[in-house]
Amino acid sequence: MFTQFMVTCSEGLEPLLADELQSFGHTIVNIARNTILVQGHLEQAYRTCLWSRLASRVLCPLFSSTELSPDALTGWVASLPWEDHFPAEASLAVRASLAPGVAWPQQLTALRVKDGYVDRFRELTGDRPPVDPRQPQVPLYIHVEAQAVTVGLDLSADSLHKRHLRTRVLAAPIKENLAAALLCLSGWPGKAGQFEELIDPMCGSGTLLLEALMMVADHAPGLQRQHWGFTAWHHHQPEVWQNLLEEAHQRRQAARTRPWPRLTGCDAAREAIEVTRENLKAAGYAADVQLLVQPLAELPESTCTGLVITNPPYGERLGDEAHSRWLYQALGRLCRQRRPSQVVTTIAPQVDWLDGMSLEHMRTERVSHGGLPRYMRVARAQAWVRRTKQLNPQVLATMTAFQEQVLSSWQALQVQGERCGRLYDGQLKDLSLRVDVYDDLLSVIEFDATQAAVFTPTLIALREVLGVQRDQVRLGRAGREARPDWQSIEDKGLLYRLDLARSDDPGLQLPLTGLYQHVLQRQPQRCLHLFCHNASLAMQIKHQGGYVQGWEPRPYWPDWAREQWALNGWADDSLAIECGDLNAMLGTLPRQDVILLTPPKSHHAEQRRQGFRWRDVQESWIASLMARLTPGGELWLVVDEKSFQLSDTLQQRFAMREHDLLPASCFSLRGHLRFYGNAP
Ligand SMILES: C[S@@+](CC[C@H](N)C(=O)[O-])C[C@H]1O[C@@H](n2cnc3c(N)ncnc32)[C@H](O)[C@@H]1O
Incomplete structure (x- = not known):
């Protein structure tokens, strides 16, 4: 039953989390934004709960559906065999998450799952399972995507960043899994001798020190957690879990027999050092760290190999921004002067604060911290030389x-x-x-x-x-799903909504620029665009007074088109995009001055799913489209397939031939992307 599970994380941590999961021996099936899908059984999922320093949650999908509306949710959930998974008396809570672009009401979605679950047990036993939002025995989740709804069990029950080790924190503590990410990015703890020491010169409540110690101590981050989401589950395997706990205790003991690097924490605020001391004591590491009340200006000199790692005050919540920016510069200068053989790792809300440190960069990553972008940088404590x-x-x-x-x-x-x-x-x-x-x-x-x-x-x-x-x-x-980077870009009097993170096409269809220009020069009154993407061409034709009927069978693009349309202040009902039966639409269309067929790349997964192959459709489609052109009208077909051959019939009957309309700058598409038209 249990073959795949999902591990979630903050945006930007996916590559580091993937490395961590692979270090556990897990097989990764897919990496998407915030989520990694892992192939594995319960033991692997338990191991992730117990050992992942970077994950937020471990989710076990139980049921899914591809045909659900929000209104049908309660009924569907009530039809599922929950009694095979959980006892009727176990308390329940439901968390809902929505993929970007999904417009279901989040709270109501969670409520409907709860209602369906409760209905199911009330029907079976006459009693309602209790609801406990704080510490549920059955923490369910529902995730809604454009095409599918999944409900399942949140094995972690609560966000895994909570280690249950710190007793007190001061303002602006860094989240534990982000602290762990900074350490992982730095290569901490490394091979024996790689880092002889670690110092956090602005240690606040000591989170980075604690995370660093837990790594050296082979201390499983989930070892203190008392509440898990799987204990009431009928499929829980207590002996497997106990063995993992046992192994974790043994690993911790074994780590004590090895030499550890020296750790030092400093802070200008006495209270910060007191809180750090309390936290280290509660975690059992009081004797393993030297703590000093001192300002950054007194950063001790060292010629050892080591790591300076710190989370300086950002300015937004602590201190003032201008002050923080200079503090970063001071950190860079002091590390260059006093710790020239060390690695320096920091995090900042703006990448130019990190640049201002003038250190030789090794790696920079962008992550999300509490929904805000943050930049993590690992650098050498040496002056930055232009590469x-x-x-x-x-x-x-x-x-x-x-x-x-x-x-x-x-x-x-x-x-x-x-x-x-x-x-x-x-x-x-x-x-x-x-x-x-x-x-x-x-x-x-x-x-x-x-x-x-x-x-x-x-x-x-x-x-x-x-x-x-x-x-x-x-x-x-290319090939890596990235967080969207939406920008409103102006070009020739129109505003485009572009996703600059999209590696295939941010939304302007630049390889089709030559064709679009050709069409615009004809100033068509009526144009039919099949596979009209986000209607960028339709906007340009409308802008010069024409009318475009679009057809776009792939979900997602029509919504994008609508947003772009609104961005230009046009009414939604002036956008004509069909996504249903093409033949039905063609039957009602008047004759067109220009017809364009610009399907996406032939090996594109969406297209494969639809079984769309040019080879199969060119004769019949093109013949029927040609019949819908006004006299002198033009039909254009764009094919992204190296081996494509235009049929003799089309060449002879409709005088279709290949035209060179690919912009010179689209070099890599040369030989693949081809333009066929009946233009003279
Ligand atoms: C963002 S907090 C660090 C939070 C810490 N990483 C944690 O998770 O608890 C920044 C710390 O820098 C300290 N600080 C600010 N300016 C300093 C300076 N010039 N020298 C040393 N410490 C400083 C503040 O007292 C504060 O504790």
């Missing part, structure tokens, strides 16, 4: 060629009066990335993670040649 100067001649030559290409595309766009366009698309050997400009923002999508070594110099080269700031550059990686 372009250290590049070997071959890489330097590549950078120069890259800069030339980017600059010439940028200038070409400016000559054409365009504010958005593609600047670079993998023309150079060993530089597989895409650079788009969207007004004053740059989107850089990396296609090959193995090129990490040249990625940073490339970004520096890019910023240098275009004179843009770091915060104008948006980074993404």
